[in-house]
Every structure is written in C-alpha cells, then in structure tokens.
Amino acid sequence: MKEVNSVKIYCYWWLDKYDEFTRYSKWTEADLIDCHHVSVDLLECRLREILAWEVDDWTDIKTDYREYWQMYGKEFIEKDVEKFPQPKV
Numbered sequence: 172m173k174e175v176n177s178v179k180i181y182c183y184w185w186l187d188k189y190d191e192f193t194r195y196s197k198w199t200e201a202d203l204i205d206c207h208h209v210s211v212d213l214l215e216c217r218l219r220e221i222l223a224w225e226v227d228d229w230t231d232i233k234t235d236y237r238e239y240w241q242m243y244g245k246e247f248i249e250k251d252v253e254k255f256p257q258p259k260v
Contacts, residue, residue, distance in 0.1 A: 177203040180214070182221045189245040192237035197230045 179201035186195045199220070204213070240248055 175206065177205055178209060179203060180209070180217055182217055184221055184224060186226070187236075187248070189240055189248065192234060192240050194233045194236060195229045195231075196233070197224055197228065 181198060181201045183198040184196065187193075188195070243251075
C-alpha cells in the first residue's frame with residue numbers, strides 16, 4: 172500500500188436558492204500539505220477564511236438544478252442535506 176505523506180484541505184461553501192433553482196458556491200484551491208504540518212491551528216485558520224468570505228463573492232453559480240429540485244421539492248431537498256452546527260470560532 173502506498174504511504175500518504177500529504178493532504179489537501181479544501182474550503183467550500185454553498186448557498187442553495189430553491190425558488191431560483193440555483194446553487195451559489197465558493198471554494199479555494201488547496202495546496203498539498205505535509206501530513207505532519209496539519210494541526211488544529213491550521214484547520215481553524217481555514218475555517219476563519221471561510222467565515223470571512225462575503226456572501227456575494229461567489230466562485231461559481233449553477234442554475235441547472237430545476238429538474239432535480241422541482242421533482243423532489245424544497246422540503247425533501249432540505250431534509251437530504253446534512254445539518255451542521257453553527258461554527259464557533
């Protein structure tokens with residue numbers, strides 16, 4: 172088995188507007204990080220980066236969700252998404 176010496180930590184955030192059938196998203200490219208340099212401080216830094224993003228500063232806007240979302244409905248889609256606690260930094 173190949174030994175893993177590095178990882179990538181991506182930052183990704185999206186906002187779904189069901190009435191518009193649109194997903195707004197933002198992400199950053201991730202550099203390879205030596206596994207020995209991954210720490211809670213590094214992860215907290217990446218979380219702070221995400222929390223500092225402006226709501227209207229999107230990397231991508233996809234408008235092709237009509238077929239899927241309309242078939243299932245807003246309530247079903249919202250139940251399908253994992254709910255995470257509000258971040259506390």
